[in-house]
Amino acid sequence: AFPWFGMDIGGTLVKLTYFEPIDISAEEEEEEVESLKSIRKYLVSNVAYGSTGIRDVHLELKNLSLFGRKGNLHFIRFPTHDLPTFIQMGRDKNFSTLHTVLCATGGGAYKFEEEFRTIVNLQLHKLDELDCLVNGLLHIDSLSFNGQAECYYFENASDPEKCQKMPFNLDDPYPLLVVNIGSGVSILAVYSKDHYKRVTGTSLGGGTFLGLCCLLTGCETFDEALEMASKGDSTNADKLVRDIYGGDYERFGLPGWAVASSFGNMICREKRESVSREDLARATLVTITNNIGSIAKMCALNEKINRVVFVGNFLRVNTLSMKLLAYALDYWSRGQLKALFLEHEGYFGAVGALLGLLNAT
Structure with a gap:
């Protein structure tokens, strides 16, 4: 039963995917209950929800086939500390009357399970976050991103003048090293659709970058921290x-x-x-990014995998880090390793949760 959602409740951000059916028959239209109509209308007609929810319109996948239906796939994010507001909204929009299954992944699927049950009367169907990450990534990569490439790399990463984003064909993805940079970092070696392992991780991730920037520069948000870093010079620190x-x-x-x-x-x-606040922000970015690049390089060489794909919301609007990773990997591996990136970087867990709906119902 509609609505179809996939939710990934992370340490910093909640990622939500929503499948909007566009092949609704007249009969279905007639039977569609008011609460379902209002949820669909609310999600699709807005690009912002409250003061912190954002729909990433540029990532929307149009005219997609899923579980035998045609529709558009929407991508929405908001801070985890605003989850209570979202839960309240579910209650106000009579979500529980729809008898839908909400598939959720990430640590928050466990942490907030009780709230969903008591406030919205909704049973969460919990899924493993690394399974969801891998399934979502492979699924999205197998689709066309509205006619453009999902996967890309940076050519001439060492030369800021000539450096440019280029499409990369990931039709044959295995083996692949996946470096997921969220609040913390997990590194997975993926050998096939059903065979992967978590190689290692580090607690020094996107949350570390933002936390240290808040302390060192007095900034409040990720976007603000990045803005500062883009104007700074890390070699002063x-x-x-x-x-x-x-x-x-x-x-x-x-x-x-x-x-x-x-x-x-x-x-x-x-x-x-x-030293300026901008320099400190840049040095923090470079420190965290280089450390992740260094660990990724060791894992790739150890696992004998030469393609490394970096995902996670630390990379959202963060071209600085992407180019740094691309250059570092190429330079320190003497051209053996290639850093790859994906357009839907932070949403694979949520997509994997949505795909889990098929087995949950």
């Missing part, structure tokens, strides 16, 4: 190889521009006094 060697460390192939010590210049009072 970081100590580079050339600051120590006066140039390259040739014997071991370390170029002078490489970071020897992240934030290493901040032990000197004069440098602390002259």
Whole structure:
């Protein structure tokens, strides 16, 4: 029964996918209850919900076939701390009368299960977040993104002048290393549709970047932190190889521009006094991104996988980090490894949850 949703309740953001059927027969239209109509209308006719909910219109997948129906797939996100507002809205719109199954994944599917049950009278069908991530990613990649490529890479990543985004054909995706950068980071090796493993992870992720930026610069939001970082120079905070060697460390192939010590210049009072908030934001971004790139490189070499796809909402509107990852992977692997990216970067868990609806009903 409609409505069809997939929900991924993460540590920082809730991601929601909504399938809007466009092949509704006159008979169905007539039988459609008021509450279902109002939910559909509310979701599809707005691009913002309350003060923090956002529908990513540019990601909408049009005219899609799912479970034998035709429709559009919508992508919506809002901060996890606003989930109570969303739950209240479900109650106000009489969600429980629709007898629908809500498939949910992410830690919040466990954490907030009780609220969904008591406030909205809704039983969550819980799914494993890494299963959902892999299924959602493979499914979206198998579709056409309204005629354009879902997967892309950066050509000439080392040259800001010539660097450009290029489509990449991921028709034959295996084996693939998936680096999911959310609040924290999980790294998966995917060998086939049903065979994958979590290789490792790190607690230094998108949440770390934003948390440290809030402390160091007084910013409030991810977008604000990125905006600051884009104007800063991390080398004012970081100590580079050339600051120590006066140039390259040739014997071991370390170029002078490489970071020897992240934030290493901040032990000197004069440098602390002259560093800007923008520099600190940029240094935080570079520190977190380089660390993820370094771990991803080791995992890829260890697992003997040469394609690394980076996903997760840390990369939303964050071209800086994407180009940094693309360059770092290419440079430090001497061209052996390729960094790939996907347009629907943060929504694969939610798509996987939506696909889980087929088995849940």
